Amino acid sequence: MANQRFNISMKKFLSDPILGVIILLLLVGGVASFTVEVFFTLQNFTNFLSGSYFVMLLAMGMTVVLISGGIDLSIGAVMALCAGIVAKLALQGMSVPLVIVCALAVGAFVGCLNGLLVTVVGLPDFIATLAMSAFATGILFIWTKGTPIVGYMDETYKQIGGLAPIYREVTVPMVIAIVVAFALGAMLKKTKFGVHLFSVGSNRLATRQSGINVTNIRILAYVISGVCAALSGIIMAGRNTTVPPDLGGGYEVLAIAAALIGGASLMGGRGRILGAILGEVVLAMTINIINLLGVPSSYQKIFIGGILLLAVLVNQLVISSRTKILMRSTNKK
Amino acid sequence: MSFPTALSTTRSAPIILDIRQISKSYQGVAALENASLQVRKGEIHAVLGGNGAGKSTLIGILSGVTQPDSGEFLLEGSALAPRNPRDAIKSGITTIYQELSLVPALTTLENIFLGRELIIERAGMKVLLDRKKMKNEVIELAQIFGISKDELDIPISEFGALKKKVIEIVKALTFDARILILDEPTSGLEEEERLHLFDHMRNLRSRGVGLIWVTHHLDELHGLADVATIFRDGRTLESLNLENSTVGEITNLMFGIQSNEAGLRTKNDRLQKDDKSNRPEVLSLHAVSRAGVLRDISFSLHAGEVIGISGLAGAGRTELARVIMGIDTRTSGQIFLKGKEVNFKSSAFAYKAGIAMLPEDRKQLGIISGLSVAENISISNLSSVSRFGFIISRKKERELATKYKEILSIRTPSVNQKINNLSGGSQQKAIVARCLNSKPSVLIIDEPTQGVDVAAKTEVHELIRDFTSKGGAAIVIASEIQELLELSHEILVLRNGSIVGRIENVQNSIEKSRVVEIKAEVLALSAGKRLKNEI
Structure with a gap:
């Protein structure tokens, strides 16, 4: 009985998608602490983390979409568009809360459009969100006439962007990331909607046959990812101090990488919010280490590619060794 | 969620599911014709029948996947017409399919x-x-x-x-299920697990659930099922009380063997017993096994010969073909092709060496939908339609396809037609053409006439005979024993991955009286030895 109990908790632990990223985190962190002296300091940690909250938000939204069996390639562009909206409206003298509400509404709207395109219209997720990405970037280009939006910054936006702390080391982006992480984490684990998200991504037909409105679930997943992108854009506007038209380029790829490193699967039905966060931490840590080692920043992308491949390999290794361990434990019985 | 108390006997129990005269046809072909059956409370009701007998259509209707053309069914006295699976489950009819309808994550x-x-x-x-x-x-x-x-x-x-x-x-x-439909529930289960499942089924019976059990495994019926209804050609033949009926009776009903059945046509060009030894051996298997699937399969196939493989679903027929083709690996044993030992890493190597296979599942594995008839025919041997061995000549391809179109009488306005627009029979013939075009010395055909009408069936049979009369050798896998009897020189009966019987010199023993006997023998062997005594 005790043995069975152990087996079951073992099963649970080993089937957790987060296992891979923890291994990777220990690996990268371990290597860094031996090779780079200043790596293990609070200063360094807050430093490299401060630049990663906005990607974390993108990765969390992406994880929700990945769990539902989709993929959202528009979030980089939506983030930039929302940053543009913040800058534009702030320049026109709109109050900060109203600016934020407008940006969030645009994010939710684009997410909703994505959701409608993949469900009601029936386009493949990849194509619909790629098109949406092009639209969002296009709008920002028209708006900015190709030159960066400048001159909207004030003390409040500095705080929103995390350039000025609100209390000691605590910054607004950090708080937003933590609040969103807890909200989404609880949503996935403790609500009906969360269960249905996994269900849709894992076996869409069986979910539909259980009387669940699959369309609504999928649309809502994209809305969540759009809102996350908008939040990320609001932070970005403050952090970057200007909004160039090509601000969003490539961030969706980083978000996908972080989500996959964190144990999400392109096949749907798998993923964790904490995984996405740790996935981004691994990416940020890697960039931090190569910066500390004095490697030219032009090499960054190569390392990110390498980490992504390594992460997927580790996840696969975890899965296959898990099957072996479980087989052995059942054979013993 | 409350459950009825256990019932001691089922004979006098009230009817909970009453299926009345249900008919359903697809594009003019009747899949079910006035099917009727009654399931009592706490009864295990086996539903039996060969492929295409109408069992799946009935399940589809009961579970709300499809709607009947006419007829109705009553659950505990009230008529039910589920529009979707959810409806059916809510009303108390749940179907447990072979494939998983749970959500893995x-x-x-x-x-x-x-x-x-x-x-x-x-x-x-x-x-x-x-x-x-x-x-x-x-x-x-x-x-x-x-x-x-x-x-x-x-x-x-x-x-x-x-x-x-x-x-x-x-x-x-x-869901408070009162009717539980189990579609081949033991497939994929180990022997011991099957017994556990049967215990659970008995448990369900004692709870008063009416179980509809669809199975091919006749040897599992006795001691578990109370009643069996037999389907043939879309009709419900008879509901038998299993306490006083033998598996012999059941198989006779399932496959429609009647003593006055006509014998088989004998062909002049068929191989005679004595010249078998004169012909070279083409393919031979020595104790070929694949863990859990095939055990010690040995036979030899000579030029001009057809070996028929019989057995129930899951007996290892298709698996045998896959092992020969190198799609699945064997765990032990040897395969010789023309005297040389072979060990194909994939089916591409088998094709190269001269073994061609016509897969069972035409839609999924056979036709390449989206490509034309001509492209489908030439694809396994593109060099036959190429210039300098690598530039595909569309003209040559068309000529080749037109040639086969005429020989095989493939009904299509043009060989440029997309293959998915053709009838099932013509698709099958196009795939036969593809196999023949790869100039094989051995042709493996899995269910050669599945989903093919009678006329096309005869034509496909002619093709196989023509192929072997020119020195080719063939392995034919079929559920229909009649088909095997018409085509083969030797029939191997598989059960649980082993050869449990060989019927040699089929062509010599074809006399009217022997047909029934051979059929009964094959069926008994397929279903298990215990049943042989009963017949």
């Missing part, structure tokens, strides 16, 4: 309550799952079926085939 508990989760109210919001309450509701039932409390929290993907089946059963019971 969710836990046992989440699967059981999927779509009807219990919600706890917190701060005026009804969003949080009440896992505790859900657990309490289901735990008692789960434990009866051997699912522990901890296992409720484990994702379905971690469980084996039996446990998944049992979870589906428990899920059905929480």
Whole structure:
């Protein structure tokens, strides 16, 4: 009985998608602490983390979409568009809360459009969100006439962007990331909607046959990812101090990488919010280490590619060794 | 969620499901014709029949996947017309299919309550799952079926085939299922697991659930099923009380063997017994095994010969073909092709060496939909239509396809037609053409005439005979014994992966009286030795 109990908790632990990223985190962190002296300091940690909250938000939204069996390639562009909206409206003298509400509404709207395109219209997720990405970037280009939006910054936006702390080391982006992480984490684990998200991504037909409105679930997943992108854009506007038209380029790829490193699967039905966060931490840590080692920043992308491949390999290794361990434990019985 | 108390006997139990004269046809072809059957409370009701007998259509109608053209069915006296599976489940009819209808990523508990989760109210919001309450509701039932409390929290993907089946059963019971349809529930289960499943089925019976059990495994029936209804050609033939009927009777009904059945046509060009030894051996298998699937398969195939493979579904027929083709690896044994030992790494090597296969599942594995008839024919041997061996000549391709179109009388306005627009029979012939075009010395055909009308069937048979009369050798896998008798020189009967019987010199023994005898023998061998005594 005790043995069975152990087996079951073992099963649970080993089937957790987060296992891979923890291994990777220990690996990268371990290597860094031996090779780079200043790596293990609070200063360094807050430093490299401060630049990663906005990607974390993108990765969390992406994880929700990945769990539902989709993929959202528009979030980089939506983030930039929302940053543009913040800058534009702030320049026109709109109050900060109203600016934020407008940006969030645009994010939710684009997410909703994505959701409608993949469900009601029936386009493949990849194509619909790629098109949406092009639209969002296009709008920002028209708006900015190709030159960066400048001159909207004030003390409040500095705080929103995390350039000025609100209390000691605590910054607004950090708080937003933590609040969103807890909200989404609880949503996935403790609500009906969360269960249905996994269900849709894992076996869409069986979910539909259980009387669940699959369309609504999928649309809502994209809305969540759009809102996350908008939040990320609001932070970005403050952090970057200007909004160039090509601000969003490539961030969706980083978000996908972080989500996959964190144990999400392109096949749907798998993923964790904490995984996405740790996935981004691994990416940020890697960039931090190569910066500390004095490697030219032009090499960054190569390392990110390498980490992504390594992460997927580790996840696969975890899965296959898990099957072996479980087989052995059942054979013993 | 309450359950009826156990019933001691089923004979006098009330009818809970009354199926009355249900008919359904697809594009003018009747799949079900006035099918009727009654299931009593606490009864295990076996539904038997060969491929295409109408069993799946009936399940589809009962489970709300398809709607009947006419007829009705009553559950506990009230007529039911489920529009979708959800409807049927809610009304008390759950179907457990061969493939999984659970969600792998969710836990046992989440699967059981999927779509009807219990919600706890917190701060005026009804969003949080009440896992505790859900657990309490289901735990008692789960434990009866051997699912522990901890296992409720484990994702379905971690469980084996039996446990998944049992979870589906428990899920059905929480819907207060009064009729449970089990479609080939033992497929994919080990021997020991089967026995466990049967225990669960008895348990369900004692709870008063009416079980409809679709199975090919006749040897499992006795001692478990109470009644069996036999389907043939879309009609329900008879409901037998299994206490006083033998498997012999059942198989006779299933496959329509009657003593006055006409004998088989004998062909002049057929191979005679004495010249077999004169012909060279083309393919031979020595004790070929694949763990858990095939055991010690040995036979030799000579030029001009057809070996028929018989056996029930799951006996290892298709698996044998896959091992010969190198699609699956063998765990032991040797395969010789023209005297040389071969070990194909994939079917491409088998094709190169001269073995061609026509797969069973035409839609999925055979035709390449989207390509034209001509392209489908030439694809296995593109060099036959190429210039300098690598530039494909569309003209040559068309000529080749037109040649086969005429020889095989493939009915299509043009060989440029997309293959999916053709009838089933013509598609099959196009694939035969593809195989023949790769100039094989051995042709393996899995269910050569599945989904093919009578006329086309004869033509496909002619093609096979023509192929062997020119020195080719063929292995034909078929469920229909009649078909094997018409084509083969020797019939091997497979059961549980082993050859349990060989009927040699089929062509010599074809006399009217012997046909019935051979059929009965093959069936008895397929179903298991215990049954042989009964016949």
